[in-house]
Amino acid sequence: NAGVTQTPKFRVLKTGQSMTLLCAQDMNHEYMYWYRQDPGMGLRLIHYSVGEGTTAKGEVPDGYNVSRLKKQNFLLGLESAAPSQTSVYFCASRLGRDTDTQYFGPGTRLTVL
Amino acid sequence: GDSVTQMEGPVTLSEEAFLTINCTYTATGYPSLFWYVQYPGEGLQLLLKATKADDKGSNKGFEATYRKETTSFHLEKGSVQVSDSAVYFCALSFTQGGSEKLVFGKGMKLTVNP
Numbered sequence: 703n704a705g706v707t708q709t710p711k712f713r714v715l716k717t718g719q720s721m722t723l724l725c726a727q728d729m730n731h732e733y734m735y736w737y738r739q740d741p742g743m744g745l746r747l748i749h750y751s752v753g754e755g756t757t758a759k760g761e762v763p764d765g766y767n768v769s770r771l772k773k774q775n776f777l778l779g780l781e782s783a784a785p786s787q788t789s790v791y792f793c794a795s796r797l798g799r800d801t802d803t804q805y806f807g808p809g810t811r812l813t814v815l
Numbered sequence: 816g817d818s819v820t821q822m823e824g825p826v827t828l829s830e831e832a833f834l835t836i837n838c839t840y841t842a843t844g845y846p847s848l849f850w851y852v853q854y855p856g857e858g859l860q861l862l863l864k865a866t867k868a869d870d871k872g873s874n875k876g877f878e879a880t881y882r883k884e885t886t887s888f889h890l891e892k893g894s895v896q897v898s899d900s901a902v903y904f905c906a907l908s909f910t911q912g913g914s915e916k917l918v919f920g921k922g923m924k925l926t927v928n929p
Contacts, residue, residue, distance in 0.1 A: 706858070733914075742823070744904060744919040745859070752914050760916070792858055802847050802866070802908050804917060806858035 704728055706807035708793050714813045715783045723778040723810050725793030733796040734776040735760075735804065736768060738789040745792065751776055752799075783814045817842045817909040821920035828895055828927050836890040836923050838879075838905035846907040848872075848881055848888040849917070853902040862890075862903070895927045 709724040725734065732753050737745040747760030751770040765787060767779045776795075780787060790811050794804040821838040828834060840848065847866045851859040863872030868883035879890045888905060905920040 735916075742921055744921040745917075746919075747916060750914065750916065758914065794859075799915070802849075802915065803861050803864070806851075806860065808856075808858045 706793055706795055706805050708791075708807040708810050710810060711808070712811050714815065715780075716815050717784060719783050720779070720781050721783065721812075722780075723791055723793075723812075725776045725778070725795075725807060726774055727776075727793075727795040727805070728774060729795065729797070729805070730773070731795035731805070732773070732798040734770065735794040735796075736766070736776065736778045737792045737794065738762065738787075739792060739809070740789050748778065748791075783812075785814045788812060788814045817846065817907060817918055819905050819907055819918055819920040821903075821905040822923050823921050824923040824925065826923065826925050828925065830897055830927055830929050831894045832927075834890070834892045834895045834899075834925070836903055836905075836925075838888045838890065838920060840886050840888065840905075840907050842886075842907060842909060844909070845883075846909055848879070849906040849908070850877070850879055850888070850890050851904040851906060851919075853904065853922070855901070859904065895925075897927050897929055900925060900927045 706727045735750040736748040749768040754773040793807040849864045850862040852862045863874040865872040865881035871880045902922045904922045906917045
């Protein structure tokens with residue numbers, strides 16, 4: 703049982719490039735989340751999903767897209783990266799509606815030059 | 816909207832010192848409250864939680880009590896260890912658009928020296 707895993711761990715992009723971050727969970731959780739963590743800002747919710755095939759916007763969704771084609775995977779896409787998207791990205795999952803604990807992945811450190 | 820305010824630090828303590836990290840919240844309903852911990856190079860882990868007023872969450876020697884009258888959820892530990900060095904986040908859950916989400920404080924970095 704690996705829990706929540708994220709790929710890649712580190713990435714450096716140039717402005718305007720695109721990339722996809724992958725989050726996978728093997729706990730059969732319904733809900734999944736993408737956050738970004740910036741110094742002095744805590745964690746801010748980008749997008750989330752309450753089940754396979756569903757996605758919704760969080761607090762800071764601009765510049766990002768997501769997809770949840772399979773229950774175990776939640777992908778975060780950057781179509782045209784900007785330096786303001788330099789951050790550490792965390793994925794989290796939660797069993798379902800009647801639970802409140804989120805389980806976090808180890809994070810992806812992204813730098814946009 | 817719902818929000819959390821916590822001590823930001825950084826804080827440096829000696830081993831066996833007493834720790835308090837203040838956290839207050841603003842919420843329209845009755846949220847669940849959480850403390851998450853992030854060890855160096857890792858993701859966040861749930862440390863403890865409380866789901867209703869006067870509940871006390873506890874884990875690994877840490878405690879926090881849900882105080883509705885003061886809208887607080889302060890984290891305490893009587894004797895910290897070097898291994899407690901980490902960033903601590905207070906959080907609350909709220910419901911928006913039919914889905915429950917977490918809102919986090921800014922985090923407080925704790926360093927414990929031997």
